[in-house]
Amino acid sequence: MIITTERLLYLWTIAETGSFSAAGRKLGLSAAAVQQAIQAFEHDLEAQLFERHSGKKPTLTLLGRQIYFQALDIIPRLEGIESHVRAVREGVEPQLRIALHGMTLFPRFQQALVAMQQRFPTVELVLLDSESAALSCDKVRLASQPGVQPADITLSLGRLRSDHSGHERIVDRILWSVVVAADHPLAKIRGDIALQDLHEYPQLFPLPGLSITPELSEGIRCSSKLIYYSAFYHLRVMLLAGLGFGFYPRQLAEPLIEQGQLKALHLEMDDGKLNWPIELCWIDGLGKAGQWFVDHLCGDS
Missing domain, CATH: 3.40.190.290 (D-Maltodextrin-Binding Protein; domain 2)
Known part of the structure; x- marks a missing residue:
């Protein structure tokens, strides 16, 4: 393959930094290595990507600009994938399913969700209605009631059954x-x-x-x-x-x-004084994001 992610990264970095030497420093390579990589890229394309003039910064040719704009779309996606994989390797779950009840969406719970999303941006957050969701470890409820969706965490009204095989705590009223x-x-x-x-x-x-x-x-x-x-x-x-x-x-x-x-x-x-408790329930084995959310709410209660 002529156009590889590595070659796109080199071209993008040169265009962003303005020189082969600056691109090399950013990539952790020598300027000569970056130049050789671009020369090989141009050789395989049979076209020039940069205009080079002694004493001046390299500038993109028409083809170079076209590839650069494509790289602007591709490189951030690749970086996002790398960040996502790195986060999973470090114990951050790829997806977190939280069941909420509309009556429990107090400002502090909303703020906790926002803070978690900012702290763990790679997590795919799925919000469910707690009236139609149960903990994924609650096999009885999931099996006996069709349409109930599994959740990792529930924030719900009242004192729910304690035989759901998860953990529970009253966090507000x-x-x-x-x-x-x-x-x-x-x-x-x-x-x-x-x-x-x-x-x-x-x-x-x-x-x-x-x-x-x-x-x-x-x-x-x-x-x-x-x-x-x-x-x-x-x-x-x-x-x-x-x-x-x-x-x-x-x-x-x-x-x-x-x-x-x-x-x-x-x-x-x-x-x-009439009140109902708000109960937080969660499964075993939460990743870092889910555990942070639980600890945050339990710490505030």
């Missing part, structure tokens, strides 16, 4: 607020709201899933009129549209309340 749109009739009531007031309006209520079980969701049921949702974004959009009231993580509701889009209701029977 959802503090619940009952909220409605700012123009909803419930938002107009002054003072504390009684349970009978809530019975008159639909409640946005979660469908059962892997995280939110029927037993868990019954603890936040306050109306006989239910509008079921299966995804967290349904809850957010329908609340803002004024479709009903619902339980919403206080940590995520506060910005919407401050902006005047939602209003937190004060209930007679609510002491403001």
